[in-house]
Amino acid sequence: MDTQSQVKTTAVKGTDTAREVRPMVKDIYKAAHEARENGKKVAYMMVASHYDEILRAMDIVPLPTENYAGLCAAKRDMDRFLLRAEADGYSQVLCSYARIGLGFDSLRKELGHIPEGSPDGGMPLPDMMIGSSAICDPRFKWYQATSRYLEAPTFSIDVVAPPPQADLNRVRDYYINYQKEQFQGLIEFCEKQTHTKMDKEKLWEAIRLGDKAWQLWYDIDRLRVAIPSPMPSQDHFSIMVAGHYYTGTQKAVDFYQKLYDEVKYKADNHIGVIKDEKYRILYGGGLPPWHTLWIFNYFESFGAVFAIENVYRGFDPVQVPSHVTDPVDFLAWRTWLRATAYHEKARQNSGNPTVEKLLGIIKDYAIDGVMFHACRSCRATTVGQTHIKTELGKYCDLPMMQLVSDMVDLRDYSEAQWKAQIGAFIDALEARTDQE
Amino acid sequence: MSVMKKIEAIYNNRGDRARELHDAGEKIIGYFCCFVPEEIITALGMIPYRIQGSQTEAIDEADALLEPMACPFARSCFNKALKGEYKFLDGFVAPHSCDTIERMYHIWRANTPSPFNHFVNVPHMMGPSSDAFYKNELLYFVSCLEEFAGKKLEIEKLKDAVNLYNHRRAKLRELYELRKENPPRLSGTEITKLLVAGMGIPATEHIELIQEFMDEVRKRPIPEPDGLPRIFIWGNEIDDIAFIQLVEDCGAHVVIDDLCTGTRFFWEDAPKTDDPFDGLVQKYLGTHCPRSLSTQVGEREEDLENRFGYIRQFTADWSAEGAIFYIVRYCDTCELEGPDLKEYLAKQNLPVLMIEDDYSTSTIGQLRTRIQAFLEMMI
Numbered sequence: 001m002d003t004q005s006q007v008k009t010t011a012v013k014g015t016d017t018a019r020e021v022r023p024m025v026k027d028i029y030k031a032a033h034e035a036r037e038n039g040k041k042v043a044y045m046m047v048a049s050h051y052d053e054i055l056r057a058m059d060i061v062p063l064p065t066e067n068y069a070g071l072c073a074a075k076r077d078m079d080r081f082l083l084r085a086e087a088d089g090y091s092q093v094l095c096s097y098a099r100i101g102l103g104f105d106s107l108r109k110e111l112g113h114i115p116e117g118s119p120d121g122g123m124p125l126p127d128m129m130i131g132s133s134a135i136c137d138p139r140f141k142w143y144q145a146t147s148r149y150l151e152a153p154t155f156s157i158d159v160v161a162p163p164p165q166a167d168l169n170r171v172r173d174y175y176i177n178y179q180k181e182q183f184q185g186l187i188e189f190c191e192k193q194t195h196t197k198m199d200k201e202k203l204w205e206a207i208r209l210g211d212k213a214w215q216l217w218y219d220i221d222r223l224r225v226a227i228p229s230p231m232p233s234q235d236h237f238s239i240m241v242a243g244h245y246y247t248g249t250q251k252a253v254d255f256y257q258k259l260y261d262e263v264k265y266k267a268d269n270h271i272g273v274i275k276d277e278k279y280r281i282l283y284g285g286g287l288p289p290w291h292t293l294w295i296f297n298y299f300e301s302f303g304a305v306f307a308i309e310n311v312y313r314g315f316d317p318v319q320v321p322s323h324v325t326d327p328v329d330f331l332a333w334r335t336w337l338r339a340t341a342y343h344e345k346a347r348q349n350s351g352n353p354t355v356e357k358l359l360g361i362i363k364d365y366a367i368d369g370v371m372f373h374a375c376r377s378c379r380a381t382t383v384g385q386t387h388i389k390t391e392l393g394k395y396c397d398l399p400m401m402q403l404v405s406d407m408v409d410l411r412d413y414s415e416a417q418w419k420a421q422i423g424a425f426i427d428a429l430e431a432r433t434d435q436e
Numbered sequence: 437m438s439v440m441k442k443i444e445a446i447y448n449n450r451g452d453r454a455r456e457l458h459d460a461g462e463k464i465i466g467y468f469c470c471f472v473p474e475e476i477i478t479a480l481g482m483i484p485y486r487i488q489g490s491q492t493e494a495i496d497e498a499d500a501l502l503e504p505m506a507c508p509f510a511r512s513c514f515n516k517a518l519k520g521e522y523k524f525l526d527g528f529v530a531p532h533s534c535d536t537i538e539r540m541y542h543i544w545r546a547n548t549p550s551p552f553n554h555f556v557n558v559p560h561m562m563g564p565s566s567d568a569f570y571k572n573e574l575l576y577f578v579s580c581l582e583e584f585a586g587k588k589l590e591i592e593k594l595k596d597a598v599n600l601y602n603h604r605r606a607k608l609r610e611l612y613e614l615r616k617e618n619p620p621r622l623s624g625t626e627i628t629k630l631l632v633a634g635m636g637i638p639a640t641e642h643i644e645l646i647q648e649f650m651d652e653v654r655k656r657p658i659p660e661p662d663g664l665p666r667i668f669i670w671g672n673e674i675d676d677i678a679f680i681q682l683v684e685d686c687g688a689h690v691v692i693d694d695l696c697t698g699t700r701f702f703w704e705d706a707p708k709t710d711d712p713f714d715g716l717v718q719k720y721l722g723t724h725c726p727r728s729l730s731t732q733v734g735e736r737e738e739d740l741e742n743r744f745g746y747i748r749q750f751t752a753d754w755s756a757e758g759a760i761f762y763i764v765r766y767c768d769t770c771e772l773e774g775p776d777l778k779e780y781l782a783k784q785n786l787p788v789l790m791i792e793d794d795y796s797t798s799t800i801g802q803l804r805t806r807i808q809a810f811l812e813m814m815i
Contacts, residue, residue: 090772384542391546
């Protein structure tokens with residue numbers, strides 16, 4: 001591993017708008033610090049829990065702790081937090097996002113202040129912690145463990161999804177009812193913490209802004225079917241900040257509008273990420289390697305562009321029935337519709353919603369190969385990748401590869417191993433092109 | 437044949453009895469973890485079978501289909517299924533106990549489907565709305581199972597099944613009472629064999645076995661005091677005697693546990709309720725598994741007491757002098773729970789050894805030194 005590649009973590013972006021994300025990331029933590037100074041409430045929270053708009057409607061400043069772990073990795077300042085959590089008894093295979101968060105909070109408790117030089121000024125103490133069972137287990141359990149290091153009221157909600165084989169007509173009502181009650185419980189918790197009743201009009205407004213931003217985000221991704229690719233996956237891993245960390249705000253809408261204009265211009269004028277696009281790659285799944293995002297540029301050096309990805313995506317837009325007039329009902333319905341969007345397709349074909357989604361992407365985006373990233377400490381996005389790969393192989397004949405490391409823990413990463421695997425993958429892409 | 441020989445025969449040849457019943461025309465429904473009510477399966481005239489792995493067999497075939505960073509217990513179970521060792525299962529039921537088991541449902545179903553396959557969604561949050569949701573999930577499970585069984589569930593039969601399993605739970609609690617003796621007349625290794633054997637046979641047969649074993653233990657002479665430390669074991673799936681035996685071989689008595697394969701699945705009864713489903717909800721959602729999140733109560737100390745008070749009761753009532761955690765690697769919820777429980781037990785002046793392992797007898801030997809050192813420290 002050469003020195004230069006060890007230091008460099010970020011990737012060269014394909015769009016100008018993606019370069020505007022870095023200040024937005026800094027603002028997340030700045031806003032949280034300012035909120036604490038001004039008496040506003042700050043909440044540790046989990047993004048993509050379908051509750052983001054509730055926090056916005058209640059003027060609670062969201063502090064996404066997973067994102068902070070990613071930031072630490074991108075800054076290559078994760079080891080002190082990981083090692084601290086491990087010294088406190090947390091396993092080296094526990095979710096490394098959680099380990100960084102726990103390690104950070106542990107160090108802060110010991111020092112009595114934010115650890116020196118923490119990326120972007122560190123996270124301030126939260127007034128509350130709000131977890132969720134959406135996506136994975138650590139996301140609802142992590143804050144319970146955090147109570148070892150700080151005293152803050154903690155709450156978590158369930159986010160439920162039926163399996164694709166379920167009779168949706170039979171289970172729909174009780175799934176939606178439960179989801180609504182979970183959101184309702186969260187609102188009551190937030191009202192207690194803020195001593196303010198939630199204003200349903202403000203919630204509607206946050207939902208409207210959230211949906212508008214996510215519709216724009218979806219439209220941007222649809223523009224990415226263009227050949228050559230106008231925006232690569234490394235940009236996605238930056239621009240997702242607006243969708244996930246600024247959900248329900250005008251800032252996210254404005255950002256995506258600007259990005260949409262830029263991507264549309266590039267698509268209309270056939271301006272690609274690289275000059276000679278030979279292969280279009282799908283990032284099939286797994287959390288991104290925040291410690292080594294430059295790897296996308298390494299692929300590009302072989303003419304391979306990541307045209308699209310299947311992680312940290314916005315949900316496809318859904319149509320909540322018009323009879324739903326209460327915003328909390330709306331959130332419950334929206335959650336249900338998002339969770340079951342590919343179920344019908346799955347029942348008719350492969351039986352697996354993720355496979356169906358990826359098959360659609362492969363066709364629409366003229367994909368030549370698929371790459372997955374297996375993260376040693378992430379069960380939710382890793383377990384099942386091999387299965388998905390095998391199932392995909394039954395329906396399409398594409399080179400596929402699985403790189404293994406971790407989303408933030410560099411100890412699980414081997415540059416030499418990756419470069420060897422990537423070389424073989426490029427050879428397979430080339431051979432396929434020759435055959436055609 | 438002595439009762440222990442009978443237990444060992446079943447323990448060593450898990451699946452044989454279920455296979456025999458399957459061949460005789462009975463329907464065997466395999467399930468994972470502690471969240472699928474056996475009562476429902478029994479009431480519909482079928483036989484529940486708790487799916488187990490093997491700590492002695494290498495995981496080979498599953499490696500091609502399942503990532504190595506998945507729970508090795510689940511990988512081992514799947515490995516056995518791929519090798520055809522679960523062909524006797526007429527049904528496969530996976531609860532949403534954790535991320536890996538949820539994925540397991542899809543992967544298992546796609547690769548080794550049973551005639552009946554079902555997923556029971558289990559809420560992670562505790563509270564009234566979770567109860568209602570889980571009850572609906574159980575009712576949906578019943579309707580799917582009825583379709584498969586070709587008959588309707590009779591409420592009286594369900595109540596009978598509740599009584600049957602409560603009876604077994606009572607017998608197991610009675611058996612555990614014998615472990616309060618110092619030194620106990622029965623070992624943790626024997627208990628593990630009896631519990632694991634019971635997971636693969638009809639409850640009626642297991643009850644007979646428990647009774648017979650208890651009768652035999654009661655006839656054993658009272659041993660002389662030996663001064664060996666009394667150990668509480670906490671963790672997840674221990675369906676092999678290797679680890680418990682190692683602890684006992686190192687010079688200790690394993691006297692009480694909080695394990696998926698131990699008290700966690702049988703300690704609490706399903707209360708008798710007008711609607712038996714309400715009792716089932718109370719029992720199964722009340723399972724003390726780290727995958728379930730109880731609502732925060734007060735500040736840290738009060739909250740820990742709310743979460744772990746039952747363990748304090750266990751360790752006090754069984755006079756445990758030390759605790760050993762055996763966490764099967766990649767269990768995120770156990771990995772997050774362990775340090776909290778360690779802190780709580782430390783405040784009770786109970787020394788703790790926390791072990792994370794690969795669900796394999798090949799690594800058990802390496803733990804000997806750590807366990808010996810821990811036990812020596814206690815003396």
